[in-house]
Amino acid sequence: MNNLCRSVSKLPAHPAFRIATGKRLFATQTVRRQSTSTESKEKIVIPARIERGPTDILNALSSTVGYDPTAPHYKYHDDPYLMPMSNVGKKTFAMAQEAGRKAARWIRQENAKLFRHQEADPPIPAFAPTMVYTEESQVEETDLRRLIENVEVQDAILVYNLLKKNNIEVGQELKQSLLELVCFFNHEESLEEEYIEERWFRQGVTEKGRQRKTWKDFELAEQLFHEVQEKRPEHYCVLIRGMAKYYQVEKAWALYQETIEKQVLLDTTTFNSLLQIASFLKESYD
Template sequence: MQALASTVNRDPTAPHYMFQDDPYLTPRTSAEFFALMFFLSSIFLSSTEIILPLPGVWQNDCCVSVLQCLMPETMELCIEEVSEAALLERIMLRKVKAAVDMYDQLLQAGTTVSPDASNDLLDLICLYGDRDPVQDDKPEAEDVEVQEEGRRRKGRLRRASDLVRIVWRENNNAERIFNLLPERDTRAYSALIRGMVKYGAHVKAFNTYTDMLNNRLTADVHTFNALISAAPEVRERYTEKWDLIVDLLNQMNEQKVKPNLLTFNALLKALRRCGSLARAQSLHTLSEMKAMGIAPSLASFDHVLGIFYKADSRGPYINNLIDQVIHAILNVALTLFSLPVNFFSSAMRICLDTKDIEAAYKVHDLLRVGENWRMLGDSFQQSIYYGRMFNLLCMMEHIDVVLKWYKELIPSLYYPNPQGMRDLLQALDTDNRLDMIPQIWKDIRRMGHDNKSDLVDELLSLMARDKHSPEIQESFAVCALDVKSLYEQGQGARMALEWTATAMTNITSVLLAAQKKQQAWDMLKLFKTKNRVPSEELMEEFLASIKSSNDPQHAMELVQISASFCLPSTPKLAERVLQAFELSEEQKSQLKSASEVKSNTESRT
């Protein structure tokens, strides 16, 4: 299958591969795309919740040859008696509570549990925070309350994924079983410390490490990695955080523990919390990695990017450093696929902020190497990445290049938001390609953004601003009438667009430029119906159109409409009509009456 896939290229006009099984469900808008992603995720979670506990129900005995690697895992408990084998079975199936209960039953029966089994149980408890691994995405109420209190205490918002994080409880089963162990070796201490760090008990983790040293035990590299990552959480000042990290590194050297790639990644991650010290120390860390023969991973460079780049940092010096980091990534990353899912979106954000289109192209080339595209993350991360890239393209590239990327990315990889379509309109305006607005409007409607008033106003203002060839003006008029139909659908429809004077003026101007006089007059009468006041510039456009057709009756009507709106330019408009057209005495009298009504209104005001 991989050999066959290598012979074809991706079809940019086709939907995403995850939607090709059911073309009826292929999303047409960004809202439908995210709704379907949530739907597919819910199906996966629900099916996992059903299939894993009941694997026997889904077995097919008609298979001629059973492939064990493709069969569902056995999740049912087979050993019921109280024994160490039953304990190991529950540990293997990751049933935390059942394993703890079996361990307690063994102790109550006077059975001695082997050190390996005890350590396996301790590893399991510390891995899942003394909870059974959940199959769905619903947090327990108690966890949410604890995390909400922490969020309010820190005074900042956190993502929903942070709110469901399990916290380390006082005197939980991990601590209890650890205290029951007859002999506590390095493995037991390491499991407990790593569990405490993972679930937020940072101070307790360092206290446990001190107790480990007092018992004349040496920590392994995994223990030091956890402590280094927790060091910024137990100190306030930047210098104190760094001093604690240096102390841990010295202890590693004294205990002859060789650091690995995860050690340096934990160090770089901790440096992101060390303020002004981070930049110099991060470069020393990379040099140390090179001296030890450890190649930095993309996660390492992701932390370096976070250290050197700050949203409020600008200037050639910062841009030069960021450019060097990006180029360093590109030189070594072609063979590395293990990286955080936000690496590409973070790198593209830096390219966007520094307006470095060349670096953006290199980052995107890196994404397309091998299977790096798998590391882009979920649909939300993909949308963020491609949104930033498309925004940068609209700002920095020629419109022909922008349109090429537009056809390649949309909608197979990216459903642009209203801001993305607004960036595209501005790119069309910059390169004087407004003739493509009607085509872009069709895409806006297809993507479900035609109910965004700001985007619609931007599109109308671009069409009404300048004069173009008759062919372009005709296409603009068709587009304007389509927009007008959306406004006329009313509040009960899906499109909740409300008439504004600006939108009505722009639509009328487009219709006048396309010689759609009757539709333009209908729009002018709509001003009165919607209690909106036309601009004086629009009245001038109407007068110019009436002059070209030499229609004195419409000129008289225009003056009367201007007087009904009490426009200040009504007397001048009446005078210009009197000079431009041959009017009867009755028409001249009507013009004089309209001007007098306007003058009387101004005097009363």
């Protein structure tokens, strides 16, 4: 009320004007007090939590920005003086950038003693140097299982041979997993998924070149297969698919004939792999 009186006292001297203005100010003060008391009595309701993924905010932001078809690819420098213009230059730039990453990883692996610091918490295994196995390493069955899960083909083969040398029994399921690994990658290290450019370049070279037999005969895959006393359908399926993938046509077809004689049931994927090499049966792939 004191504020109201001060406001009215400062108004012009006309009586009618002062009365009308005072009424408006009084009504305004009353409405404010009523709204304040009403807001204090309202109950605050917290809405239910909405589950969101780690990239939902980024997707929402990206949806507000349109795609520019004239912009360079994100792997190139967004600079007209540094961005390659020809297809050969683009491929060279991308492969050189990927080769630099591979060189950095090689230096880290070869000098593992110098890179023992772990800044990530919790630690990220992919950023740490990998375990080095030698002929003198003391290994267990769990080491072989971990290598198979991490798709480390050469180390898995070495550890399996060490287990066999030390007379350590390996379970049948683990042998089956190892057989699937070596058949799929043909006893060679797989190219990591992050090397997209090299993977694309290899695929292009393979498609352009003539398909030929690259299956490694008499290696661990065939040894594991022959070591199994009671062969199940999955053993035949894995080996036939591996041989068909790397164009060992004669042996794959011979195994298929063996399954017919022994009445072994094969899955659809195995039959599809045989159909892909059916046209090469009469040719020599040596």
